[in-house]
Amino acid sequence: MNARSFRRLFGFLILPMLGAISPLIALPAITSNFGARAWAAIAIAQSVGAACGVIVELGWGLNGPQRVARAQRRNQRQIMATSIATKASAFVVMGPLAVVLSAALAPGYVLAVALVALGATGVGLTASWFFVGTGSPAKIMVTDSLPRIAAVIIATLLISVGAPLYVYGLAILIPSLISPLLAIVLTGVSPVDFRAVRGVRLLIAIRLQLVALSGRAVSALYIALPITLVSLVSPQSVAVFASIERLQRMTLTVLQSVPNFMQGWVGRTADREMRLKRATHSILLNAVMGAAAGGVFTALAPWVSSVLFSGVVTISFTLSALGGCMIFIVCVSRATGNIALVALRNIRAISLSALAGALIGVPAILVLAFALGPAGGLLGEIIAEAVVLSIQLTAVRRAIKRG
Structure with missing residues (x-):
């Protein structure tokens, strides 16, 4: 393994660690201030949201990295625009559905549960798969890891001094919405790239992802929904x-x-x-x-x-x-x-x-x-x-x- 490959591997090792640490930061504050019942409600909302987020992701994390790894730079931008357009369309449908299902399954702390479910669904909007394919771990940090960690740290501090539980929900939702916007900026995707993914072309792009999505969506039943x-x-x-x-x-x-x-x-x-x-x-x-x-x-x-x-x-x-x-x-x-x-x-x-x-x-x-x-x-x-x-x-x- 050469030095460049080692640096990439190190980057891909650190970033998931940061992503895993961010929720850990908030757990003691949630359980000590609101108890097991609140934790159970939050966990159910995250479970439902994660399952709906799989639909939003549309299988890009499965076939996207190897596809973009072989593409020319101009084509990479078009692939990114296509993924964001298709995912955004799915989020408009799945986001409200996640909120309704979570509120029904986890009564109590309604606002917090709704925000967590919506934010967990929005995780499917991430462009991390793209940067995996291009071998750019630093861009995953900028677009995904750091915003999530910063948001959870702020929410933890606020909850520790008496803020309501819905603050944690905002810490899940806001980074999910910011992530694709930051990815657009870093990859140089332009309005011209998005204009190529409208109307019938958008529907065709979604249909082409259905094979990859089918495996992801079905697997959500035993991965995200337990x-x-x-x-x-x-x-x-x-x-x-x-x-x-x-x-x-x-x-x-x-x-x-x-x-x-x-x-x-x-x-x-x-x-x-x-x-x-x-x-x-x-x-x-x-x-x-x-x-x-x-x-x-x-x-x-x-x-x-x-x-x-x-x-x-x-x-x-x-x-x-x-x-x-x-x-x-x-x-x-x-x-x-x-x-x-x-x-x-x-x-x-x-x-x-x-x-x-x-x-x-x-x-x-x-x-x-x-x-x-x-x-x-x-x-x-x-x-x-x-x-x-x-x-x-x-x-x-x-x-x-x-x-």
Whole structure:
């Protein structure tokens, strides 16, 4: 690995860490000032918003990085304009829907819940995928990481001195809306670029993303919505389940740096055999990383939870072990899906694996959470991710045999 590649990898490592740290800053203030009930309401709103944000994202994070990595600079700007126009159209629809669903599922703290849901939906507007493809981690920091961290720090300080909970909602919403605007400025996208994406062309662009979106949207049922699903069958388990879910997702956010870097690395080569070789290496590396991270998570999550959630919620070793298992499986599937199968142009295999994961995972989460509480919810997630991984590995193995 040359010095330039190392700097890029370092940048992609630091940025997810910053993104993961920002919500952590606010959690002690929220739980100590408003208690477990408020935390459960916020967690449900984030869950619903994240699921709706997947629709807003329209699959750009899946096929966008490798597509933009191969494009000429002028075409890159057009791709950026197309993504923002299509995403904005989806946000207009999904934002209000997220607010209504969250308010229905998490009564109480209505304004805070609405703002959090809208802000979480707006995360789908981010252009981070574009900068992943162009290998520009510093621009992710400017457009995404720093605004979120600054907003959450301000909200935490205000809540600590008595501000209402909706301040946290504003800290989630405002950066989500600012992020695409900053991306437009940094990439030099002009009104001319946007004029090329209007009317029928906009609808065509959305339709072309539907294959990538289908896998993302279906996978949201077992990735973004587990907290919501658990709230339906075991409301008393939401606070604990949301805590372990949040910690494992934050860990996975940090670990996302490696596959993010590898998306551009794999996509930049035009030779199919070389792409396949690099994709195979990425699977092995992510498996080793996932195993190590899962072990560390298992050991530290109980202690970390007692600090972050102010003693209001604590995580047992059993739950942390299940979370560690989940982290390992997801790390491997990120490489088999987002890297290997995308490089092989087999997006349909990703969609198929997501559909199978949802068909098996959603009932598993509902049934097991009802019977076993938080541990059952985690087991349901693990089952869903294991199904997804097995299908993706099979598709990659077949591609390797074909050469």
